[in-house]
Amino acid sequence: MRTLVIAEHTGSQLTAGTLRAITAAIDLGLDTDLLVMGGPEASAVAEHAALTKGLHRVLLAQDEMFEKTLAENVQPLITSLVGDIYTHVMADASSMGRNVLPRVAASLDVGMLSDVIKVVSADTFERPIYAGNAIATVQSIDSVKLLTVRASAFAQASSHQDRCDVIAVDGGQSASTVRFVSEQLTVSERPDLSSARVVVSGGRGMQSKANFALIERVADKLGGAVGASRAAVDAGFAPNDLQVGQTGKIVAPDLYIAAGISGAIQHLAGMSGSKVIVAINQDAEAPIAKVADYMLVADLFEALPALEKAL
Amino acid sequence: MKVLVAVKRAIDPNVKVRVKGDGSGVDLNGVKMALNPFCEIAVEEAIRLKEKGVVCEVVVVSVGTSAAQEQLRTALALGADRALLVETSAMLEPLNVAKYLSKVIDNEKPQLILFGKQAIDQENNQTGQMVAQLIGSGQATFASAISYADDRWVVEREVDGGSQVVALTAPAVVTCDLRLNEPRYASLPNIMKAKKKPLEVIAADDLGANVREHTRLLKVTLPPVRKAGINVSSVSELVEKLRNVAGLI
Numbered sequence: 001m002r003t004l005v006i007a008e009h010t011g012s013q014l015t016a017g018t019l020r021a022i023t024a025a026i027d028l029g030l031d032t033d034l035l036v037m038g039g040p041e042a043s044a045v046a047e048h049a050a051l052t053k054g055l056h057r058v059l060l061a062q063d064e065m066f067e068k069t070l071a072e073n074v075q076p077l078i079t080s081l082v083g084d085i086y087t088h089v090m091a092d093a094s095s096m097g098r099n100v101l102p103r104v105a106a107s108l109d110v111g112m113l114s115d116v117i118k119v120v121s122a123d124t125f126e127r128p129i130y131a132g133n134a135i136a137t138v139q140s141i142d143s144v145k146l147l148t149v150r151a152s153a154f155a156q157a158s159s160h161q162d163r164c165d166v167i168a169v170d171g172g173q174s175a176s177t178v179r180f181v182s183e184q185l186t187v188s189e190r191p192d193l194s195s196a197r198v199v200v201s202g203g204r205g206m207q208s209k210a211n212f213a214l215i216e217r218v219a220d221k222l223g224g225a226v227g228a229s230r231a232a233v234d235a236g237f238a239p240n241d242l243q244v245g246q247t248g249k250i251v252a253p254d255l256y257i258a259a260g261i262s263g264a265i266q267h268l269a270g271m272s273g274s275k276v277i278v279a280i281n282q283d284a285e286a287p288i289a290k291v292a293d294y295m296l297v298a299d300l301f302e303a304l305p306a307l308e309k310a311l
Numbered sequence: 312m313k314v315l316v317a318v319k320r321a322i323d324p325n326v327k328v329r330v331k332g333d334g335s336g337v338d339l340n341g342v343k344m345a346l347n348p349f350c351e352i353a354v355e356e357a358i359r360l361k362e363k364g365v366v367c368e369v370v371v372v373s374v375g376t377s378a379a380q381e382q383l384r385t386a387l388a389l390g391a392d393r394a395l396l397v398e399t400s401a402m403l404e405p406l407n408v409a410k411y412l413s414k415v416i417d418n419e420k421p422q423l424i425l426f427g428k429q430a431i432d433q434e435n436n437q438t439g440q441m442v443a444q445l446i447g448s449g450q451a452t453f454a455s456a457i458s459y460a461d462d463r464w465v466v467e468r469e470v471d472g473g474s475q476v477v478a479l480t481a482p483a484v485v486t487c488d489l490r491l492n493e494p495r496y497a498s499l500p501n502i503m504k505a506k507k508k509p510l511e512v513i514a515a516d517d518l519g520a521n522v523r524e525h526t527r528l529l530k531v532t533l534p535p536v537r538k539a540g541i542n543v544s545s546v547s548e549l550v551e552k553l554r555n556v557a558g559l560i
Contacts, residue, residue: 070477071440072449095470099452102405102440111406111525114435124529129433133328134337137529177449177480181465185473194471198559222560230489240490241472246431247489249471255559272537276557278549284542293540293557296549306546311560 001122003032004059004081006091006100008069009045011038016195017092019052020151025090026054027119027154033057035081035169037066037074043166050163058166065174068183069096072175075103081169082108082144088122093148093250094194101146110142117153131246131269151194152252152273186241191225193242198224198255199274201244203267204231205260205281205300212237214304215259221311227251227271229261245270260300263288280304312481313368314357315421317412317439318350318386319403320379321432334530337432346382349427351389353487355494356457357425358390365459366423368392372415374408376400380510387505388497394508399515402528403433409441410520415513416446422481423464428453428488439486449479453488 003025008015018034025032034055036046039062046060059081065073078100082089089104091097093115105112117135118126124139125147193199200219202212212226219226228238230245244251246269256274261267263279263286271277272291279292280303289295296303322328323343331338346354357369371386372395373379383394397411416424426439436452443450451466455474458465463478469488479485497505515522543549553560 068475071443071452075444095453095468098436099440099450102437103444103450105437106406106409106441106444109406111404112435112437113526114437128534129531130322130328130337131431131434132534134330135532135534137532139527139529140525141527142525175449177447177483178451179463179478181476181478183470183473183475240469255553255557272534276553276559277537277540278553289540291537291540293537294549294552295540295542296544296546297542298546303546307550310546310550 001030001087002085003028003030003088003090004086005032005034006078006089006097007034007036007049008092008094008096009036009038011041013045014049014052015092016156016192017094017151019156020154021090021092021149022052022054022157023154024116024119024149025088026157028088028122030088031056033059035059035061035078037061037069037077039064039067046166050166051159051161053158053161055164057164059169060166061169061171063171065171068180069100070175070178070180071100071103072178074100075107076172077169078104079107080172086144088145088147090147090149092151097148101148105146108144110144110146111140112146113138113140114148116147116149131265132272150250152250186239190219191223193225193227193244193249194251196225196253198222199227199244199251199253200224200257200259201227201229201261202232202237202259203229203261204235206232206237209237214301217308218257218304218311221308222255229264229267258288259304261288262286263291312366312422313370313419314360314366314423314425315416315419316353316357316369316371316386316391316425318354318371318373318382319347319427319430320344320373320375320382321347321430324348324431330531330533334532336528336531344378344381346385347427347430349429349487351494352489352491353425353427354386354389354391355492356487359492361390370395370419370421372397372412374399374411374515375403377512383510384505385497387508387510388502389495390501392508394510396510396512397515397518398512404525405435405437406441406525407520407522409438409445410522411515411518412442413445414518414520416442424482424484426484426486428486439484443484446482448482448484450484451477451479452486454485455488455490457485457491
């Protein structure tokens, strides 16, 4: 029995989500290998990854066709690597993991479990359903278990071991059914929303895009990331990659500050795993009060600048 | 060109979820059901493609019990031309649903197959991608814009940290995300008209798909409850608590 973790990287290092997926894999207690795919930059990433505690081997697939990790191109590689060797394949439940793994599952004629939050045993896992309103314990009866893991439920693997082997693996052919056209990635100086220790989020209560600067200043004082509710994103106050919730990012920071967020079910599904939740809201009865550790009923436009000053 | 939209009957998003006391699942007895919201977005997109003249026929398909006819009628009322129900009372595992759907695709030969990116009940986010693999087509998940140019489906996708555009040859699988469109409401005359539109029921077993059990649901429990918080009366009290009690700042 052996586990293969599908890595994602920023071009220089593994993502926080991948380091957390490695922890989930190590929880399984099997030999764990990591697959790093990409263009010319991937070999440096693989070398660095080889120092991650608990990894047995790093497989490096370096080819232009893997640069954008298109599902059609990476599926044949992963499927062939699984062969008779791997009993478990895991990835962060990021947009990449969710895009790629179901294709691999279908090619192997096995099922798949999405968004695993707990490893119960080698074939049994917990995962949230119904927007986190229920937790299902599910047993996989397939010979190969494919899982995406909810990164926020696992700690980051640390980078402290003697370098393990890095082995080059071959790619195959790129698919003719799909062509990468372009991409637009948001650049930010702040920490990544999904892995930040502190997240400060604004909701509809912020009233405008300009007022979001109040959120940003508190986040910067705390070295945190900025988030937003779906209502704030839909109103155009914040870009959609900042959305926290069932349909956006799932976060579980040490400290989550929700300003002007009422706490719709779909928002709570994305942040109720946070260690400490602070809600600042004018409405003492807002649903967010039910999950908040500290509730401050106040005017946002007075409380946020005061908070910034006090930190 | 024909577009096929796969839809799922799921719990109404506004209904409070109740977990059964015996841990066997979520109680759906007498609960209001609806077209899964992401599937509704997929249906809306298909209808818009027809209104723009990109496609000429919109076919909706669902896999499930006969109760799913209700959601297929909803899709017909929104503007789909005809509907297919693959009838089965088995637990709906994504790979099995994908196998039924690929048989339907073999028969219907659509140039575009639309899905919601996930259903709000089981939240698997798998079926579209599995269908794409089974029929050997390209896929674009989490779509926020779809167009057709130079014999290719050009799709903008929401990805972590931004967006990506891919071009797919037909037939292509696209799964729809929240920002693709805002679904319309069905008008009363259209609801009446929908009752006369064709809805064909196919027994799942007749499709000859090679389905089997892949996962077993052992139990369903409530998520851990957060312990009650406290009210703080001022920013300085909040900062004091975060500093001295929570030790966070």
